[in-house]
Amino acid sequence: MVAGPAARPGPKPTASPIHPTSARSAAAGALGGHAQHLREITPADIATALDPLPAPKHCIASNALRSLFHFARKRGLIFTDPTRRLTLPTIEPGLLPMTEDEIGAVTQLTTTLLQRLAVALAAVHATRPAAIRPAAIRPAAIRSLTLAGHHQRMGDLPHRALMAWLEHRCSTWPLTPNRHVVICNMSALGHAPISRSFLKTNLA
Known part of the structure; x- marks a missing residue:
């Protein structure tokens, strides 16, 4: 009995960005200025979009943006990650x-x-x-x-x-x-x- 060709392993599942709504909202805020594409967003654009948010929403949006840009970087959609040095506000318990x-x-x-x-x-x-x-x-x-x-x-x-x-x-x-x-x-x-x-x- 001749064994058939080994089945090719399927593509590894990739984690989708967390909090997609928050990511889209924050990214839209960053794109609201001069940027027209994710590649054009700078750390200053990220800060402008996040600074008006209260601390809990700031943290959610920050984590969402980190996930979004990490995903985009892995797929070669951007060259640098503007959220790499992003810091989260401190929320008292x-x-x-x-x-x-x-x-x-x-x-x-x-x-x-x-x-x-x-x-x-x-x-x-x-x-x-x-x-x-x-x-x-x-x-x-x-x-x-x-x-x-x-x-x-x-x-x-x-x-x-x-x-x-x-x-x-x-x-x-x-x-x-x-x-x-x-x-x-x-x-x-x-x-x-x-x-x-x-x-x-x-x-x-």
């Missing part, structure tokens, strides 16, 4: 979005509407409590807040918490001139944000 179990456990410990608002913002938007201080009411866009310099559209959980807090705020200080989201008896008399000590005491 306490700022990572919370899981549903963590949200439920922490919410059970809250006793005030302000605490529930802080937990909801931390859970969905990884927001530091201190970022709530300068946040101001925007009647035309009540489903969004500017937190730590980033415009955030509220998800269902933080929006419900925000509406509950604002209802309490309106009934407690109906005539206040202060436009900040979070106010207290003292700040309600003026225009300044609440103090750091008030926030620390009431979210402890």
